[in-house]
Amino acid sequence: MVRSMTRREMLATTGGFGAAVALGQPGSAHAAKRKDNWIITLNASTIRPAPLEDKVRIAAEAGYQGIELWSNELSDYAAAGKPLEALGKRIRDLGLIVPNVIGLWDCMPEGEREHVQALDRVRRQMADAAKVGAIHIAAIPTPDRPNIDLVWAAERYRELLGIGEEFGVIPAVEFVGFLQGIHRLGQAVAIAIEADHPQACLVADTFHLYRGGSGFNGVRALAGRLIAVFHFNDAPAQPPRSQQKDSDRVYPGDGILPLVQLLRDLREIGFRGPLSLEVFNEGYWRQEPLEVAKTGLRKIRALIAASA
Numbered sequence: 001m002v003r004s005m006t007r008r009e010m011l012a013t014t015g016g017f018g019a020a021v022a023l024g025q026p027g028s029a030h031a032a033k034r035k036d037n038w039i040i041t042l043n044a045s046t047i048r049p050a051p052l053e054d055k056v057r058i059a060a061e062a063g064y065q066g067i068e069l070w071s072n073e074l075s076d077y078a079a080a081g082k083p084l085e086a087l088g089k090r091i092r093d094l095g096l097i098v099p100n101v102i103g104l105w106d107c108m109p110e111g112e113r114e115h116v117q118a119l120d121r122v123r124r125q126m127a128d129a130a131k132v133g134a135i136h137i138a139a140i141p142t143p144d145r146p147n148i149d150l151v152w153a154a155e156r157y158r159e160l161l162g163i164g165e166e167f168g169v170i171p172a173v174e175f176v177g178f179l180q181g182i183h184r185l186g187q188a189v190a191i192a193i194e195a196d197h198p199q200a201c202l203v204a205d206t207f208h209l210y211r212g213g214s215g216f217n218g219v220r221a222l223a224g225r226l227i228a229v230f231h232f233n234d235a236p237a238q239p240p241r242s243q244q245k246d247s248d249r250v251y252p253g254d255g256i257l258p259l260v261q262l263l264r265d266l267r268e269i270g271f272r273g274p275l276s277l278e279v280f281n282e283g284y285w286r287q288e289p290l291e292v293a294k295t296g297l298r299k300i301r302a303l304i305a306a307s308a
Contacts, residue, residue: 039273041066047289062293066097074128084131101129103138126167139171141182148181154194172228174203177211185214205231224271231278246280263307
């Protein structure tokens, strides 16, 4: 199995700004061994019913280079008396990375009491993420509300980045297409830029680009190093865009999103991954998890080939 770079090596290589990007740069030893020159990872939600340890095994067996984990699963795992450090070692032994953990929900409340409580929770989540060797942890600008002040959100995000330095985990702003507040690419980019921090970055998502109305052309204006992880999935023609939910996502290439052109644009701006397969399709959850993981990887690689 191809050796993956350690979390420490990645942070040292990149200085922390969009750390996962370094994995896909043409000059890296890891990337040179990949024919498609992309890092592809499995988001654990894609095979949600499987136990956490099985998800890790399946990601490796299916041929992914990493697995994106969820905070609630990590806390449940630890609460069951299982050490997260051992899970992290198992992940590394299988040659996988953890590009991101999802995530810091409700990490930007307005009230002071809520703010203090949120930061206590943030520290626990970052500590858990660090124990499994995560590079990033998604920071979703919630509790949700319309008209969130972007400069205020950037200040909160900079605070999260400072806490992340304590644990060696980089928070990455994630926009969510069906929120009232931060639901567009440009809003998330503004928060990252105005945070004025060398490690500021974001998690993008093909479904949220579509669902939130951003579209796909704006990606061309970014530098690849700004993107920590790109969630990769597709959306159907129906129901209408404004009515779609997470559960409507389908395998990449099975919907209407311009994924081949997106890959070309991502390549042009210098992003080579991680592309993380993230679908919440309940129909897939009823299928054999390993087959779901293999199918998703095969479809992503077919799109990459078409984009070359």
